[in-house]
Amino acid sequence: AAGVIQSPRHLIKEKRETATLKCYPIPRHDTVYWYQQGPGQDPQFLISFYEKMQSDKGSIPDRFSAQQFSDYHSELNMSSLELGDSALYFCASSFRQGLRSPLHFGNGTRLTVT
Amino acid sequence: DQQVKQNSPSLSVQEGRISILNCDYTNSMFDYFLWYKKYPAEGPTFLISISSIKDKNEDGRFTVFLNKSAKHLSLHIVPSQPGDSAVYFCAASTVRRGGSNYKLTFGKGTLLTVNP
Numbered sequence: 001a002a003g004v005i006q007s008p009r010h011l012i013k014e015k016r017e018t019a020t021l022k023c024y025p026i027p028r029h030d031t032v033y034w035y036q037q038g039p040g041q042d043p044q045f046l047i048s049f050y051e052k053m054q055s056d057k058g059s060i061p062d063r064f065s066a067q068q069f070s071d072y073h074s075e076l077n078m079s080s081l082e083l084g085d086s087a088l089y090f091c092a093s094s095f096r097q098g099l100r101s102p103l104h105f106g107n108g109t110r111l112t113v114t
Numbered sequence: 115d116q117q118v119k120q121n122s123p124s125l126s127v128q129e130g131r132i133s134i135l136n137c138d139y140t141n142s143m144f145d146y147f148l149w150y151k152k153y154p155a156e157g158p159t160f161l162i163s164i165s166s167i168k169d170k171n172e173d174g175r176f177t178v179f180l181n182k183s184a185k186h187l188s189l190h191i192v193p194s195q196p197g198d199s200a201v202y203f204c205a206a207s208t209v210r211r212g213g214s215n216y217k218l219t220f221g222k223g224t225l226l227t228v229n230p
Contacts, residue, residue: 004157033217042118042203042220043158056217090157100146100165100209103218105157 002026004106006091012112013081021076021109025093031055032074033103034066035090043090049074050096081113117141118206120221128229133191135224137204140185144206148218149178149189152201161202162189194228201225 005024013019025032031050035043036059045058049068060066063081068074078085088110092103119138127133135149145166150158164171164178164187171178177190191198204221 006157040222042222043218045217045219048217058217092157100163102148102160102163104160105150107155107157 004091004093004104006089006106006109008109009107010110010112012114014114015081015083017081017113019078019081019111021078021089021091021111023074023076023091023093023106025072025074025091026104029093029095029104030072031094031096032068032072033092033094034060034074034076035092035105037088037090037108039087046076078111083113086111086113115140116222117144118204118219118221120202120204120224122224123222124225124227126227126229127194129196130193133189133194133198133226133228135189135191135202135204135226137187137189137221138185139187139206141206141208141219142185143208144219145209146207147178147180147187148205148207149176150203150205150220151198152203152223158203191226194226196228196230199226199228 007022033048034046037043046060048056052068064078066076088108090108092105094103148163149161152158162173162176164180180187201223203223205218
């Protein structure tokens with residue numbers, strides 16, 4: 001079965017650079033979520049989109065922005081990168097109409113800021 | 115403020131025995147609970163969920179129990195297999211009025227090791 005696809009798998013950037021992470025949800029899933037997981041930490045919710053509109057916002061820094069496109073894929077844009085942004089970034093998708101349907105996660109993008 | 119707590123960072127059991135992973139929550143508004151399994155270098159994989167209107171849900175070797183009054187849930191794996199060795203995350207959410215989108219709040223995870 002098709003899963004959530006994230007690219008790239010690994011990304012190395014320097015401080016103050018920008019990064020763009022991409023997420024392709026499971027076909028027919030209409031909701032996308034972004035999570036950040038630091039070393040030894042639980043995944044922290046950043047932001048979510050439903051039908052291309054932002055639906056919920058968590059602890060996302062102002063330096064980050066995200067959007068969902070007409071084909072439902074999503075991109076997380078990160079600017080003025082800081083060392084503390086080094087983490088694993090997960091994207092998840094779900095089908096909203098399936099109330100209480102579980103989120104399905106991609107394998108993540110590991111971002112290293114040097 | 116950790117709203118979902120997994121107080122055991124690790125658990126070790128013998129193959130064939132029962133594994134019991136525990137989770138506590140503080141937010142009484144949570145009404146949907148999930149367990150995810152995570153291998154290194156992979157994303158969390160959904161295992162099993164339970165709605166607050168139930169106190170038990172079973173799927174093969176996996177059973178989740180919910181005690182709402184105690185704000186506690188547990189995942190039982192019987193029998194445990196070496197391939198079950200992974201980090202297990204408990205997650206909870208609230209379905210907002212009108213059934214609009216929800217986000218998951220995760221615990222910090224428990225590393226389960228099943229020894230052959």
